[in-house]
Every structure is written in C-alpha cells, then in structure tokens.
Amino acid sequence: MTDAAKPALQPVSVLAPTKAPALGRWGWIILGAFAVYAATTMRWDWLLDYYPKLLWGLLATLLLLVVTTALGLAAAIPLGFVQVVGPRWLSVPARTFCSIIRGTPLLLQLWLLYYGLGSVFAANPEIRDSALWPLLRQAWPYAVIALTVSYAAYEGEVFRGAFAGVAKGQLEAAQSFGMSRWHIFRRIWLPQAFNRALPTLVGETILQLKATPLVATITVMDVYSVAAQVRQATYLTYEPLILISVIYVLFALLIQRAFAAFSTTRYMRSPR
Amino acid sequence: MSLSSDAVASPEALHVEGIRKSFGSHEVLKGIDLTALQGDVVAIIGGSGSGKSTFLRCLNFLEHPSAGTVRINGEDISLKPDGHGNLAPSSGAQIRRIRSRLAMVFQSFNLWTHMTLLENVIEAPVRVLGLERKEAVLQAEDLLNRVGLGHKIHEYPSFLSGGQQQRAAIARALAVNPYAMLFDEPTSALDPELVGEVLKVITALAEEGRTMVLVTHEMAFAREVASKVVFLHNGRIEEQGAPAELFGNPQSERLARFLGNFQ
Incomplete structure (x- = not known):
C-alpha cells in the first residue's frame, strides 16, 4: 500500500473565520482608533434620547435579515432544483422568475408591492373587511415579501449551479444502492449542493443585509430609518451615519461567523 | 459457501435474456443472454464500444434496456415501457429492494x-x-x-x-x-501502481465465493479469477467459456485479434 509514501494533505478552508476575525488585526486597530477619535471629537449626546429607538431599529433590521434569508433560502432550493431536474412546466417558470427578479431593481419591486399592490388591496372592500387587513395595511409584510423574493431569485440561481455541479456518478452510486429519490436528494444531492453554494451564500447574505435600508422608503423603521430621523431632528449629518455604518460592519462579521458554523470544507482538499 | 447435499445445481444468482439497447438509431446491445450461478465470477471483456459497460448497467437498470428480461436471485424484475422506447422497472419498491442487494463498484469509485x-x-x-x-x-x-x-x-x-x-x-x-457484485472497470481509472492493491481485494472476494460480474480490461486478472469469461463484440456475445479455453484457444478470429492486443 502507498499510504506511507503519501504526503499529508491539509484541508483548505475557504471561509476560515473561525480562526481569525475577518477584519484582521489592523482592521480592528484602525476601527478602534477611529472610534476613539469619533468619541472624543463628535457629538453623541443624542444617543441618550434615541437609543431605545435605535435598539428597536436594530432588532427590525436583524429580524428582516434573518427571516428573509431563511424564507428565501427555503424557496431558493426548490427554485434551483427544478431548473436542473424539473419538467419544463416547472423549470421554465422558475428560470423566468429568477431572471425577472434578478433583472429589476429591488427598490422598484419594493415600491410596486407596497404602493402598487398595497393600494389595490386598499381599494378592494373585500380585502379591507378581511381578517388579513390589519396585517396588509402595515408596511413590514411588503418589506418581508420583497426581500424574500429577491433573495430567493438570486440564491435560486446559485443553487441551480450548485445542484448541477454535483457529480452524476455519486447520484448513480446512490441509485445503485436502492436509495429512493427523496433519500438521494436529502442525503447526497442537497448536502453537496449546499456545500458548493455556501461560499457564495456568505457574500449574498451580506448583500442582503445591505439591501435592508431600502425598506425605510416604505416607512419600515429599521436601523437606517432611525439614523435618518436623528439626522433630521438634530441636524447632525455624520454621527448617526457613522454609528450605523459600524453596526452594519459588525452585522456583516456576524454573518460570516454564522456561516462558518456550517462550514464543511473539512472534506475538501486543494487541487493537486 | 455451503450447499445442501441433495442440491443438484446452484441456484441462479443472475439470469438475463435477450438484453437489447439502442441509443437513437444505434444499437449497442443486440440480444445478450447471461447466467451467473451462485459463486460464479463472470468476466466480461471486449473492445471499447463493444457494449460491456452498457450491458452491466442494464443489470441494475441504471440504463434502461430496450428489450429483455432480468432475473436476480430467482426474482423477475417487472418491467414496463418507459415512453422512450425502453423498458423501465414498473415497481419502484421492487427495483430498490433488488438494487439494495446488487452492489455496484464503479470505474470512478x-x-x-x-x-x-x-x-x-x-x-x-x-x-x-x-x-x-x-x-x-x-x-x-x-x-x-x-x-x-x-x-x-x-x-x-x-x-x-x-x-x-x-x-x-x-x-x-x-x-x-450482496446477492451479486457488479464491477464496472474497477481499475481503469487508477494509476498503474495502484491497480494491484484493488485486484488483490477482488481476488480475495472471488476466493471466498462471492458472485461477481466484472467488466475489465485486465486480461491476466480475468484469466486468474473468473469462472467464466464472456467476450463481447459489437453488442453480441462473440464467444464465452472457461478462462483457460477462451484465453488458451480462442475460436473466433476477432477474439484472437483482441487478445493479441494484450500480448
């Protein structure tokens, strides 16, 4: 056997943030220095009045992110899968959906849903009288739908590639051992597709985070809209913007950490 | 392997009749019959494009044959037209049950x-x-x-x-x-120095009486471990028999020429 002669192969981690924070040591030093500068030379007294609102805004942003990525992912997996194996009556609509959503600005989708659909609903007495109206008259359901749909379309495309990229031989092997289609999907195809999609999903989820401030345009009180309020009330331009910038950076780091927990690069090795 | 004393013959592990397979207008398999008894090691040899792998994949229906019957361990696989001119297993439960005991080893692992x-x-x-x-x-x-x-x-x-x-x-x-193991060119994707270790394992399995169907290009190996060798040419069985006869005294000119390539 050739075991002894084989060089030891080390797994390569694509994500690796479990070892070092993605900002890096200098990143933190610069951020820290800036924080000291900002704390000593800028005005922060407004925080006393606004911190409860800011915390609620933070919560709203975080909830929007978590809920829409979770729902979006749940939709993206079948959207991608049917484009690879589905009959035409499923794959064509899925592809069309992904193309249209990816091809139009999120801001537009948000407004079409909220102002367009929202006003149609408002004009319809049956809907106004229905039990759903208390929900539909608010802004956040439209924000959740728009962000979910957008994430689903982008990630549907990612999953299409990921599913298509899983080696056919491995699926055949599964078939040859008498596994059912569902078994093959759940145990072989999906886990490998997910692992292939993972590095892309990290970046896409950070993009999703940075898309959330758009919901301020339809009156959802996320962390950005609180900062805008502060600006209008206090005439301070930079302080609130700097504060939420730092918050977004920290959220982005959090996303990287969260995905690293799913990291499955342990079984991959560098190409020879 | 133990057989009861009054057993006249070993039961058939695998019995196929009239396997045909076309890809479009190209007929790859033109009616193949094969029987493997318990403990048989059947080596299928032949040039590339002779249909060896396609035939093996028809045994567990990874490939749908256009015609034919497959019986595994005495059980006929029930079939129905698949709508593309081929035959598909008509019962998902049956084919899964049979596949689960018909293990396959692939060229690319x-x-x-x-x-x-x-x-x-x-x-x-x-x-x-x-x-x-x-x-x-x-x-x-x-x-x-x-x-x-x-x-x-x-x-x-x-x-x-x-x-x-x-x-x-x-x-x-x-x-x-498994009732029978199907090997699809198990050493063809290996570096030459790694072939031996795999053949050694397969030889050990043959010695312990495993029923196997092997598609292989390793002639010396086929001669050593097989109880029966089948030579496929252009989708037909050109010649079959015990390895000593087939390799030692090939009857058809095609087989002689084919074996000549390996001298």
Missing part, C-alpha cells in the same frame, strides 16, 4: 465525498436495509479493515489515493451483503 469512509459504508445498510446503526458500524469497521483501510475510517474520500478509494467503494458494496 463514486464514493460520497461529503461522508467519511465509515459513513459511506454504513449509509445503505442503515438507511436502505434498516440495519441497526451500532451493528452497521461494527460491520463497516470489519470490512474496512479487510480492505486495508482500518486506519482511515474517519477520513474523507478526497484525502485518499484512487486505490484506497476503490477499496473503500468495495467495502461499501460488501456492506449490503
């Missing part, structure tokens, strides 16, 4: 890369055959030891050499206690 060797080996026993996990793990450790990979059970396939991966794939196949 096809281990599941997101699972360790141990996980690869216990997957089908636990989740298809319903074996207790503890029992499956013990069995898997034993099998991986037998193929010389006892020290690699928690390793992922991509960290292993081709020979090691193929030996692990053989352990995975053995784990379902």
Whole structure:
C-alpha cells in the first residue's frame, strides 16, 4: 500500500473565520482608533434620547435579515432544483422568475408591492373587511415579501449551479444502492449542493443585509430609518451615519461567523 | 459457501435474456443472454464500444434496456415501457429492494465525498436495509479493515489515493451483503501502481465465493479469477467459456485479434 509514501494533505478552508476575525488585526486597530477619535471629537449626546429607538431599529433590521434569508433560502432550493431536474412546466417558470427578479431593481419591486399592490388591496372592500387587513395595511409584510423574493431569485440561481455541479456518478452510486429519490436528494444531492453554494451564500447574505435600508422608503423603521430621523431632528449629518455604518460592519462579521458554523470544507482538499 | 447435499445445481444468482439497447438509431446491445450461478465470477471483456459497460448497467437498470428480461436471485424484475422506447422497472419498491442487494463498484469509485469512509459504508445498510446503526458500524469497521483501510475510517474520500478509494467503494458494496457484485472497470481509472492493491481485494472476494460480474480490461486478472469469461463484440456475445479455453484457444478470429492486443 502507498499510504506511507503519501504526503499529508491539509484541508483548505475557504471561509476560515473561525480562526481569525475577518477584519484582521489592523482592521480592528484602525476601527478602534477611529472610534476613539469619533468619541472624543463628535457629538453623541443624542444617543441618550434615541437609543431605545435605535435598539428597536436594530432588532427590525436583524429580524428582516434573518427571516428573509431563511424564507428565501427555503424557496431558493426548490427554485434551483427544478431548473436542473424539473419538467419544463416547472423549470421554465422558475428560470423566468429568477431572471425577472434578478433583472429589476429591488427598490422598484419594493415600491410596486407596497404602493402598487398595497393600494389595490386598499381599494378592494373585500380585502379591507378581511381578517388579513390589519396585517396588509402595515408596511413590514411588503418589506418581508420583497426581500424574500429577491433573495430567493438570486440564491435560486446559485443553487441551480450548485445542484448541477454535483457529480452524476455519486447520484448513480446512490441509485445503485436502492436509495429512493427523496433519500438521494436529502442525503447526497442537497448536502453537496449546499456545500458548493455556501461560499457564495456568505457574500449574498451580506448583500442582503445591505439591501435592508431600502425598506425605510416604505416607512419600515429599521436601523437606517432611525439614523435618518436623528439626522433630521438634530441636524447632525455624520454621527448617526457613522454609528450605523459600524453596526452594519459588525452585522456583516456576524454573518460570516454564522456561516462558518456550517462550514464543511473539512472534506475538501486543494487541487493537486 | 455451503450447499445442501441433495442440491443438484446452484441456484441462479443472475439470469438475463435477450438484453437489447439502442441509443437513437444505434444499437449497442443486440440480444445478450447471461447466467451467473451462485459463486460464479463472470468476466466480461471486449473492445471499447463493444457494449460491456452498457450491458452491466442494464443489470441494475441504471440504463434502461430496450428489450429483455432480468432475473436476480430467482426474482423477475417487472418491467414496463418507459415512453422512450425502453423498458423501465414498473415497481419502484421492487427495483430498490433488488438494487439494495446488487452492489455496484464503479470505474470512478463514486464514493460520497461529503461522508467519511465509515459513513459511506454504513449509509445503505442503515438507511436502505434498516440495519441497526451500532451493528452497521461494527460491520463497516470489519470490512474496512479487510480492505486495508482500518486506519482511515474517519477520513474523507478526497484525502485518499484512487486505490484506497476503490477499496473503500468495495467495502461499501460488501456492506449490503450482496446477492451479486457488479464491477464496472474497477481499475481503469487508477494509476498503474495502484491497480494491484484493488485486484488483490477482488481476488480475495472471488476466493471466498462471492458472485461477481466484472467488466475489465485486465486480461491476466480475468484469466486468474473468473469462472467464466464472456467476450463481447459489437453488442453480441462473440464467444464465452472457461478462462483457460477462451484465453488458451480462442475460436473466433476477432477474439484472437483482441487478445493479441494484450500480448
């Protein structure tokens, strides 16, 4: 056997943030220095009045992110899968959906849903009288739908590639051992597709985070809209913007950490 | 292997009749009959494009034959037209049950890369055959030891050499206690120096009486381990028989010429 002669192969981690924070040591030093500068030379007294609102805004942003990525992912997996194996009556609509959503600005989708659909609903007495109206008259359901749909379309495309990229031989092997289609999907195809999609999903989820401030345009009180309020009330331009910038950076780091927990690069090795 | 004293003949592990397969207008298999008795090692040889692999894949319906019947361990696989001019198994439950005991070993190993060797080996026993996990793990450790990979059970396939991966794939196949094992050119994707270790494992299996159907290009190996050799040419069985006869005294000119390539 050739075991002894084989060089030891080390797994390569694509994500690796479990070892070092993605900002890096200098990143933190610069951020820290800036924080000291900002704390000593800028005005922060407004925080006393606004911190409860800011915390609620933070919560709203975080909830929007978590809920829409979770729902979006749940939709993206079948959207991608049917484009690879589905009959035409499923794959064509899925592809069309992904193309249209990816091809139009999120801001537009948000407004079409909220102002367009929202006003149609408002004009319809049956809907106004229905039990759903208390929900539909608010802004956040439209924000959740728009962000979910957008994430689903982008990630549907990612999953299409990921599913298509899983080696056919491995699926055949599964078939040859008498596994059912569902078994093959759940145990072989999906886990490998997910692992292939993972590095892309990290970046896409950070993009999703940075898309959330758009919901301020339809009156959802996320962390950005609180900062805008502060600006209008206090005439301070930079302080609130700097504060939420730092918050977004920290959220982005959090996303990287969260995905690293799913990291499955342990079984991959560098190409020879 | 033990046979009761009054048994006249070994039961058939595998019996196929009239297997045909066309891809479009191109007929790859033109009616093939084959019987493998319990403990038989059938080696299928032939040039590239002769239909060897296609035939093997028709046995467990990874490929749908255009015509023919397949009987595994005395049970006919029920078939129906698949709408593309071929025959598909008509009962999903039946074909899954039969496949689960007809283990296949592939040219490109096809281990599941997101699972360790141990996980690869216990997957089908636990989740298809319903074996207790503890029992499956013990069995898997034993099998991986037998193929010389006892020290690699928690390793992922991509960290292993081709020979090691193929030996692990053989352990995975053995784990379902197969009626018959199907080998599809098991050494063709290996570096020359790794071929021997895989052939050694397959030889050991032949010696313990495993029923096997092997598609191979390793003539010396086929001659050594096979109980029966089948030479395919242009989708037909050109010649078949005991290895000593077939290799020592080929009847057809085509077989003689084919074997000449390996001198």
